[in-house]
Amino acid sequence: MWKLSLRNTRGIRSGTATLQPGLNTVQASNFTGKSSFIGAIQTVMGTARMGDRTDLTEGASEGGVTLDTPQGEYEVVLKRSDTGTLTRTGDPYLSTDQDLVCARLFAFLGEDNPIRARVRAKEDLTDLLQRPLDIEDIDAQIADLQSERDSVMRRLETAERAAANLPSVEEAISRLESGLEELRERRTQLRTRVGETSSDDSLSDDLADRRSALTTAEQTVSRLEKQIERKETALAEKTEELEALEVPVEVTFAEDIHEREERIDDLRLQIDLLEGLRRANHRVIEEDEVALVSSVESSLTADEFDCWVCGETTTAEDIEARLKTLEVKLTELRSEKQSLTEEIEEVKREQKQVKQQRQTRQQLEETAGELRADLDELRGDLHRARDRRSSLQEEVDELASEIEAAERELNEQLTDIKAEIRNTESELDDQRSRRDELRERSQEADQLRTEKQALTEQIAELRDRKKTKQLELKEQFDTAIDEVIAQFDPGFDGARLDVQTTDEGEVDAFELVIARDGRETEIDTLSEGERELVGIVVAVAGYRTFGVADSVPVILLDGISQLSADNLRRLIDYLDGASEMLVTTAYPEAGEFSGNTIRPTEWETVSDEEAPAA
DSSP: OEEEEEEEETTEEEEEEEEOSEEEEEEOOTTSSHHHHHHHHHHHHTOSOTTOGGGBOTTOSEEEEEEEETTEEEEEEEEEOTTOOEEEEEEOSOOSHHHHHHIIIIIEESTTOHHHHHHHHTOOOHHHHTHHHHHHTHHHHHHHHHHHHHHHHHHHHHHHHHHHHHHHHHHHHHHHHHHHHHHHHHHHHHHHHHTOOHHHHHHHHHHHHHHHHHHHHHHHHHHHHHHHHHHHHHHHHHHHHHHHOOOOOOOGGGGGHHHHHHHHHHHHHHHHHHHHHHHHHHHHHHTTOGGGTSOEEOOSSOOEEEOTTTOOEEEHHHHHHHHHHHHHHHHHHHHHHHHHHHHHHHHHHHHHHHHHHHHHHHHHHHHHHHHHHHHHHHHHHHHHHHHHHHHHHHHHHHHHHHHHHHOTTSOHHHHHHHHHHHHHHHHHHHHHHHHHHHHHHHHHHHHHHHHHHHHHHHHHHHHHHHHHHHHHHHHHHHHHHHHHHHHHOOSSSEEEEEEEEOTTSOEEEEEEEEEETTEEEOGGGSOHHHHHHHHHHHHHHHHHHTTGGGTOOEEEEOOOTTSOHHHHHHHHHHHTTSSSEEEEEEOGGGOOOSSEEEOGGGOEEHHHHHSOOO
């Protein structure tokens, strides 16, 4: 059970109500706060728009709605500043973007429901039906997973190359070990032959050490020179790409997108209001039912009657002229809405291009910076290596001269053998280190393959989830429309939600198709009640597809005066049970309803204040 307390919200100055599980009917005549009560529930649930000033009663500076539930208490406080700005504070029932969007689109089915409004206006439904999926941002999740998988694949390629290179390194180690053993045997034979003394051996060892170090220094210089050459080539390529890259100017209009989106929402509401006003007045004139709302005085020239809005004497021609003025205003509002929509789409495209180009530029600049830093470090290493090589060359030359002068009997071959042994030992150590590194990398291959497979499955699951939800939406609509046609027997044979796909098989758009007498027809050929019924069916399909009942325990139904009392009851029976609670409005003429009936006799409303004194 829910308890609601209202103060200065919409047309209700103060009032309380209790909602029971099942059907709750707010039953009263016009101007008693029925729609205001539905709007108050939306306010405390959190789905009221920030720019909608009608949430706070006109003339009031503060108000709000309090909701007491078994799970806790929720409150939204409304305040209007001296400048007229409306703010909302407090803790609404719904908090996540997903729940708020799903409730606004699929559970709160008042006259201002966006889906009902789109169906009524014969406008595209695609962006509304996919908005819950857009909030999940499945495409961004897929992009992140693809980037992570690319990184794993690069590491896997490295590991697989390591595994492929490992046998050749093992073979090189075996060859070096055999060669080293042969060199040591030859060194022993030479020492025996020349009868070297400890002093001779010391000089030979020193020279061998210097020559080994010199060879290593020369290899280091060569390696560094090649590395520098590769880095300089890569830096030149990145610099050329940077110079060729043109980054568009930042789109300064982007900061106004939010205001324009709010303006579009306002325009939709204004268009709906003007359409309703024009349609109702036009119908009174067209059906020649002026006598229902005013007294008519006939004359030779034209029937005259009191305007049922302003009270002034007028004619049907005057009313029709004013309705044409309303049609011009509607055309202007629709044109402004279309223009704003196109501006928003263009700015978003430009923003996306700027973001992509900037990301590319940033990546190139980061890579170029890393290359410059590497070059600076390598050039410093090369300078030191060259100095080291020069110093060792001088030492080798001095030792060689000293050995030649002091110990001519020592065979040069022995010195070369010792140097070769040291070089071989050094190369063997390098190969063993490389083998250990390759083994470590190759051992990562199985783990990386598992990671790659897991990421691939996650990407496929996300893609399947999005497409499954999109196709489920179509199936749920087909099921719901069949149920409604069987229950209501409307003046059309059926309807379907066609799915349009891209060349890659991705769902691109939804198209609402109506059939009458076995042929496709336009939505505007249906009666007003039939159009509202189709809009509610679309919302029900979204309600079922996205499991809205799990987080939004109430369905709100309002603004369905186009339906007869019998059809209203059928609709209530159809929706009853879809959620924990169903709240609807009804006139007293509709008769009694089962469930909980709310009669706002004790509410203080704005209409009470405006009523003339008896």
